[in-house]
Structure formats: C-alpha cells, structure tokens
Amino acid sequence: MSPELVGLAYWAETSIKLGIALAVIPTASLILVYLFLFKMMAFMQSRLGPNDTGPYGSLQLIAEAVKFLQKEDINPAAADRRVFRLAPVVVLASTFLLYVVLPMGPDAVVEALDTGIFYAMAVSSLSVLGILMAGWASANKYALLGGLRAAGQLIAYELPLILAVMGVVIQADSLNLQTIVEAQASGEIFGIGWIGNPFILTQFAGFLIFMISAQAxxxxxxxxxxxxxxELVGGFHIEYTGFRFLLFFMAEFGTAFAFAALASVMFLGGWWIPGFAIDAPILNVLGPGVMLGKILLVSMLIFWVRFTYPRLREDQLQKFAWKVLIPLALANIVLTGIFKVVF
Structure with a gap:
C-alpha cells in the first residue's frame, strides 16, 4: 500500500513488501509441491503419496527441507568453487525479482512498474546465467551438457513467450500489469460487461503459446x-547437495508459481472480482485469495502436462519453437493489431 494510506516511511513500506515477497517464494514452493507433486501425481498414478508426516502428509516437504539442510555441502575437487556456490543464488534471485511486480490487489503490489511486463520477461531470463554457471563450474560433463541444453532451450522459448505477451500489451495499451488487470475489468465481450473482458477469450492463442513456452x-x-x-543423470545440478540443491528446487517451483501468476494477471483478469469497482479497497483483502485460486488452476495445467507427456528429443524441441510457436505468435500479433485498429 502507499505511504499515504498507512502512514509509513518509504523505507519501512519497502522493507515490509520485500519481506513479504521473500516469504512468498518458499510458501509458493510448499503449496505447489504438496498439492501437485505429492498429491495430484499420486492420484494420477493410483497411489497414496506421502501421508504419514503431518495431517495427510502436509508436513512431508518440511521434513524433506530439514533433511537437505542437514546434508553435507560438497564441492567437487575440480570445480570452480566461487562460481559453483554462486550459481543457485543467481537462479533463486531471478525468481525473487519476478515477485516484485506481481499484483495481488489494487494496492497490494511491491512496485507497480509502468514497464512491468518488460521487467518480468527480462528478469526471468536471468536464470539461464545461473544454470550455465552451475553446468560449467561443476567440472562434470553431464552437468555441462545439461547447462548447454538449458541455454539453447531457454533462448529458443523466450521468443514465443515474449511474442505471446505482445498480444496482451497491444490489447491493453500498456506494459503495466495493474493496467492490464484494469483493462480486462473495464472491458466488454459481445456487449456483456459484468464479467469484463478476460483476455483469454480474445487472446486464447496467446495464452496457449505462453503456457507452452512457460513449460519449456x-x-x-x-x-x-x-x-x-x-540421459544426463540429473543435468546441470547433478553435483549439488544439501541446501544448494534446495535452492534450485525452491527456484523451480517458485518460478512455476510466478509464471502461473503472470498468466492469471494477463489472461484471467488477475485479482479483480466481477461486480466490484476496480479500486475497491476490499479487493486488497479478497484479491489475493482470488489470485491464489487462479494461480492454482493454471499451475494444475502445468503439472498435468508434466505428468502426462513423454520427453521430446532435442531436435523436436527446437523445431517446435522455431517452426510452430514463433510463426503462430507472430500471426497472433498481426491479427490482434488488425482487430485493434478495426474495432
């Protein structure tokens, strides 16, 4: 919230917001891992999943985290120790920076940047640096291959990811995530205004491209x-143990939560609830709950695909990005521009 509303100094308000953002990442990881990696996957495979530690196994992940913290922090003899130790921190920092611009209500956002989408796409790409650092510094051929594969994959799929976002930006006339929510709340679809205009209805192709690219x-x-x-017995983090491996694990699921939040904001109307004024103060209380529900819905799609489909070959992955997703994303931008001008 703004200092005028709560009477706090800027530094105090910023410290509170950053503290909340830091707390959200492990909390988000706990929610996604418990609901989807433990329970949903167990249900899909007709088994119980963890159910002894805590009610319905709800404390299993905390027990896993304690186990990792107790493990020895091993550095390979031939590794570049400084780079090896810094790599998981770089990956986790990329995840943390995403949460700075994610809005959860009219005022419930750390920083409502005018270039919020641009910022989110930029900081999400920083993780590839940490992955390359981990692969190279591990002095392990499998880790290096994993790092190189990750670099090629992330570079290829960042393009359709950004192009899919462009359709939303054109339709909302803004890069600000809050403004994108407001555009959906104040819009109409087929003359109906009470549900607004969630962009998933007009940008369904963009939504599919975004979700596929986010999966990659x-x-x-x-x-x-x-x-x-x-093939690579673990890839770029094969040599990591203890809390450093835990950082990679947290970054993976924390980033999944953040991408699901971005999809919710850009395509599902974000924190807005039909029937409420866009600036209603009550949305600062109800909005986070609405956002969480939408994030879990999008996350379910991400993990459903994860548990359903087999791994692609490297050449199939690259062809799919360059020959299918990018042309479709460009076509979506052209059509969005035409409809924007005509209507």
Missing part, C-alpha cells in the same frame, strides 16, 4: 532435457 522455460516435462535423468 521451467524445464518441465515434456521439455525437461536439461535435467533428463535417463
């Missing part, structure tokens, strides 16, 4: 070549 950016199956256990 997250290195989730069927795009998990950088960590392919059957």
């Amino acid at each position: 950016e997250l290195t989730q199956t069927p795009f998990d070549m950088p960590v392919a256990e059957t």
Whole structure:
C-alpha cells in the first residue's frame, strides 16, 4: 500500500513488501509441491503419496527441507568453487525479482512498474546465467551438457513467450500489469460487461503459446532435457547437495508459481472480482485469495502436462519453437493489431 494510506516511511513500506515477497517464494514452493507433486501425481498414478508426516502428509516437504539442510555441502575437487556456490543464488534471485511486480490487489503490489511486463520477461531470463554457471563450474560433463541444453532451450522459448505477451500489451495499451488487470475489468465481450473482458477469450492463442513456452522455460516435462535423468543423470545440478540443491528446487517451483501468476494477471483478469469497482479497497483483502485460486488452476495445467507427456528429443524441441510457436505468435500479433485498429 502507499505511504499515504498507512502512514509509513518509504523505507519501512519497502522493507515490509520485500519481506513479504521473500516469504512468498518458499510458501509458493510448499503449496505447489504438496498439492501437485505429492498429491495430484499420486492420484494420477493410483497411489497414496506421502501421508504419514503431518495431517495427510502436509508436513512431508518440511521434513524433506530439514533433511537437505542437514546434508553435507560438497564441492567437487575440480570445480570452480566461487562460481559453483554462486550459481543457485543467481537462479533463486531471478525468481525473487519476478515477485516484485506481481499484483495481488489494487494496492497490494511491491512496485507497480509502468514497464512491468518488460521487467518480468527480462528478469526471468536471468536464470539461464545461473544454470550455465552451475553446468560449467561443476567440472562434470553431464552437468555441462545439461547447462548447454538449458541455454539453447531457454533462448529458443523466450521468443514465443515474449511474442505471446505482445498480444496482451497491444490489447491493453500498456506494459503495466495493474493496467492490464484494469483493462480486462473495464472491458466488454459481445456487449456483456459484468464479467469484463478476460483476455483469454480474445487472446486464447496467446495464452496457449505462453503456457507452452512457460513449460519449456521451467524445464518441465515434456521439455525437461536439461535435467533428463535417463540421459544426463540429473543435468546441470547433478553435483549439488544439501541446501544448494534446495535452492534450485525452491527456484523451480517458485518460478512455476510466478509464471502461473503472470498468466492469471494477463489472461484471467488477475485479482479483480466481477461486480466490484476496480479500486475497491476490499479487493486488497479478497484479491489475493482470488489470485491464489487462479494461480492454482493454471499451475494444475502445468503439472498435468508434466505428468502426462513423454520427453521430446532435442531436435523436436527446437523445431517446435522455431517452426510452430514463433510463426503462430507472430500471426497472433498481426491479427490482434488488425482487430485493434478495426474495432
């Protein structure tokens, strides 16, 4: 919230917001891992999943985290130790920076940047630096191959990811995530205004391209070549143990949560609730709950695909990005521009 509303100094308000953002990442990882990696996957495979530690196994992940913290922090003898230790921090920092611009209500955002989408796309691409650092510094051929695969994959799929976002930017006339929510709340579809105009109705192709590209950016199956256990026995983080491996694990699921939040804001109306004024103060209370519901819905799609489809080959992955997704994304931008001018 703004200092005028709560009477706090700028530094105090910013410290509170950053503290909340820091707390959200492990919390988001806990939610996604428990609901989808433990329970949903177990249900799809007709088994119980973890159910002994805490009610319905709800404390299992905390037990796993304690286990990792107790493990020895091993550095390979031939590794570049400084780069090796810094790599997971770079990856996690990329995830943390995404949460700075994610809005959860009219005032519930760390920083409502005018270039919020541009900022989010830029900082999300920083993770590839940490992955390359991990692969190269590990002094392990499998880790290096995983890092190179990740670099090629992330560079290829960042293009359709950004192009898919452009359709939303054109339709909303803004790069600001809050303004994009407001554009959906104040819009109409087929003359109906009470539900606004969630861009998933007019940008469904963009939504599909964004979700496929996000799946690849997250290195989730069927795009998990950088960590392919059957080929690279773990990929770029094969040499990591203890809390450093835990940082990679948190970054993976924290980023999944952030991408689901971005999809919710850009295509599902974000925190706005039909029937409420866009600036209603009550949305600062109800909005986070609405956003969480939409994030879990989008996350379910991400993990459903992960648990369903087999891994692609490297050449199939690259062809799919360059020959299918990018042309479709460009066509979506052209059509969006035409409809924007005509209507």
